Amino acid sequence: MLLEWLEARLMPAAPEARRLGAVDELVAVRARAKRLSRAWSDHVAKAREAVLRVAEKTPGRGLVVVLGSGWLLEVPLEALAARFDRVLLVDLVVPRAVRAQARTLGNVDWRVWDVTGVHGALAAHPKVAPAVADPAPLPPEALEADLVVSSNMLSQLPMSPRIWMDRHGLPRATQDAVAEALIRAHLTALGQCLGRGRGTVCLLSDFEREERDSAMTGGAVRYDLLHGVRPRVDGPRWWWSLAPEGEEGKTLSVRHKVLCGVLETDPYSS
Numbered sequence: 269m270l271l272e273w274l275e276a277r278l279m280p281a282a283p284e285a286r287r288l289g290a291v292d293e294l295v296a297v298r299a300r301a302k303r304l305s306r307a308w309s310d311h312v313a314k315a316r317e318a319v320l321r322v323a324e325k326t327p328g329r330g331l332v333v334v335l336g337s338g339w340l341l342e343v344p345l346e347a348l349a350a351r352f353d354r355v356l357l358v359d360l361v362v363p364r365a366v367r368a369q370a371r372t373l374g375n376v377d378w379r380v381w382d383v384t385g386v387h388g389a390l391a392a393h394p395k396v397a398p399a400v401a402d403p404a405p406l407p408p409e410a411l412e413a414d415l416v417v418s419s420n421m422l423s424q425l426p427m428s429p430r431i432w433m434d435r436h437g438l439p440r441a442t443q444d445a446v447a448e449a450l451i452r453a454h455l456t457a458l459g460q461c462l463g464r465g466r467g468t469v470c471l472l473s474d475f476e477r478e479e480r481d482s483a484m485t486g487g488a489v490r491y492d493l494l495h496g497v498r499p500r501v502d503g504p505r506w507w508w509s510l511a512p513e514g515e516e517g518k519t520l521s522v523r524h525k526v527l528c529g530v531l532e533t534d535p536y537s538s
């Protein structure tokens with residue numbers, strides 16, 4: 269716990285990302301990934317494999333933009349750097365270890381960027397629901413890229429904004445509306461990257477949560493992680509054992525259903 273606290277304090281990050289809790293979240297993701305490396309290994313392998321499969325089918329080999337690069341758990345960075353002339357990693361927070369890895373590969377850059385565009389407004393006016401731009405603002409390179417990978421961030425986009433709005437007393441219905449708008453706006457923005465039929469978009473995202481309590485009778489309880497929005501993706505689906513028994517509760521196990529593949533031209537349905 270102390271180590272995580274220290275790691276978060278030392279992480280290079282924009283003040284808004286820190287205030288909204290995104291830095292703490294990212295540090296917690298790595299701690300959990302380490303703790304649960306065995307349980308997560310199947311998901312990590314499938315995610316990397318599915319991203320690579322899309323990369324191999326992408327005709328252009330100029331630029332790949334990875335949105336939500338995080339700790340590069342699900343990103344086959346070396347293979348992407350070998351296949352494309354240039355790789356751009358994009359995240360709200362880019363840890364030092366990732367920056368160092370980028371430097372060693374030579375053709376990999378990184379960019380700190382809020383792909384929702386709402387963090388600044390939320391930090392400045394905590395009691396006001398932010399206006400969500402649709403399409404969401406992506407780095408300009410994404411529109412020119414041969415391949416854009418949205419790397420397991422879609423369901424996470426509302427997380428810090430939601431916790432922040434909750435803490436500042438915004439009603440649940442407002443939080444839900446903002447969350448759904450953020451998800452739609454990201455998919456619309458990804459749809460723009462398919463523009464002129466040149467780019468390919470690979471969407472990796474969890475979309476359903478299943479909670480099972482072995483001490484209770486009755487079946488599992490399922491939750492929609494994408495607020496009713498359904499991305500149209502051609503690719504595999506699998507279960508990610510996110511929290512086996514003991515992680516979130518003694519008798520509780522949690523898994524998420526994940527999809528990964530090529531985003532279709534009409535990127536989502538409701």
Ligand SMILES: C[S@@+](CC[C@H](N)C(=O)[O-])C[C@H]1O[C@@H](n2cnc3c(N)ncnc32)[C@H](O)[C@@H]1O
Pocket residue numbers: 290294297336337338339340341342343358359360361381382383384385419420421424425
């Ligand atoms: C579940 S993690 C993805 C992990 C990553 N794909 C990996 O391989 O390590 C979600 C990522 O989305 C990033 N993220 C969340 N909200 C963001 C935003 N508004 N703009 C940019 N990145 C964001 C987080 O910082 C985090 O790295």
